[in-house]
């Protein structure tokens with residue numbers, strides 16, 4: 168489909184400011200609120216799949232235009248880290264500010280895609296980035312971590328019918344095959360423990 172007039176005008180303005188030839192814009196729709204984009208420098212194309220949120224469309228286009236403009240060294244290395252590294256975000260956050268995206272929106276939308284953008288934004292002095300980074304770090308600390316652990320402590324297995332199977336009365340694990348014969352054949356009883364993923368606070 169033909170890109171909307173605002174998108175063509177924005178790409179032209181950004182590239183004119185930077186003194187580079189604008190890319191060919193490819194524009195499609197997607198059903199989610201958020202947009203996705205790609206910048207293919209070799210092919211001369213910036214492609215956007217536009218979601219329903221107009222602000223996110225604008226930020227996505229500016230993000231891809233930042234790839235279009237970003238210093239070539241940030242691309243040549245080819246690593247993901249360099250692709251969205253400090254040099255890239257220096258260009259991107261400047262474009263967001265210059266083209267009408269409030270710092271708070273830029274931080275929220277950009278960090279929703281790339282967490283590491285907060286760290287770069289803070290280093291670049293984007294207003295509110297230091298606070299956003301601190302809030303993000305403290306929420307990481309507060310989030311319960313999951314770990315492997317004991318769900319039901321060691322116990323003696325007693326089995327009961329469970330449809331086609333036999334399962335442990337205490338923890339509900341299925342007891343099958345050789346283990347079932349062992350449980351039935353043992354006078355002293357067979358013991359086991361139920362392990363699994365447990366929440367840790």
Ligand SMILES: [Zn+2]
Nearest residue numbers: 230234250251
């Ligand atoms: Zn990107």
Ligand SMILES: [Zn+2]
Nearest residue numbers: 335337338339
């Ligand atoms: Zn059990």
